[in-house]
Amino acid sequence: MIAVPVGPGDTATDLFHRTVDLIAPIVAEALDLIASGHTGWTPQDRSKASFFHKRSIEDSNIDWTWPAEDIERLVRAQSDPYPKAFTHYKGECIRILKASVSKGHLRWHPGPGVHPRGRRHRYRRRRRGPPWPQPRPGDRTGPHPGRGRPAVR
Template structure:
């Protein structure tokens, strides 16, 4: 089949490489210009460079609705469009243009976690599995019929970085299997409608989303720290007016009561911070902070940074 590919960052790069390695012909690539957004500078393998290296025409666009772009796509005569990590809305005159429409590759187990940063949100929320879905694009966000879906388990110590590597490796086999089914006409009867009552939608993450709220339960705070693992912007708090990035933390063994954010006691290789919506009860664990980083980039063991107990970590300076 003749394929037009829309994609960005490492997700798009893996998709394009899978198409190049397949029996299908990539006739045009659309990708976004480089961005200064913190999350878009992570996992930023360059789709345009890969296309140019393989002598595939490439167009750069922030949004895909202009007449010149539509003319170029029509002129490429695609049998199908394949999209992965395209960051803006696609008009129906584009996604419905080829005979087989547009196959979108999304890094969640749809219908849950449509939208942005699904791995991070899923980890924060304690999901047991994450994955990748190949679905047919329609006018609703990530809502079209599903062709293939693959999942991987979330381990108790997994970070968002671990889950990224595990799910990005699913892209190539899903892309190849999907296109081979469609090209051979063996996709009939395999498309499954999404249960829209189970759908959830998430926005892009920004700096505010990494700010620690010590009223959260300790287990959820520990997942936030794991979800904001390097190279993502770390979960952060403030101590005596200075921002601290929490690099490593887990749930304490003991139960500790008091005011959320209190720097309380040493436990094992870390320092316990009182946490939770009803921390005053003393019925729940705190967050055991093991390692932290100051804004100058220096990393400390928590026990070395907090020489004495007492005082508070706060959400604002």
């Protein structure tokens, strides 16, 4: 057995690249041991064995009710060469390539969201309209405020 270090931000892709070159020497060593008859077979105790279902594409679907740390781990685990983590937005399947847990505290979320402690909650905005100020008649607009043409003629 060969130990490979696993860091807190490592993805499945990182581990794949770290271990792929170890496959050939391990297989060659195992075949030599089998050929020489010096194998140390260990019978498996079926009462202590655990089983897991065959992976399906739904295993990569992000469950937004999970804590942020678990979602971030799922995204790191579902990277190349394996199917990527995904979610659906407005009827489209979106593949998530990278995720991180925010260190800050968000004041509100638009629409249905996830409570910081994992509970479903509906956050509401306090005012209507876009979150940026809207131009008023007479304001100058354009890429350089104050130098564009008047908004209203």
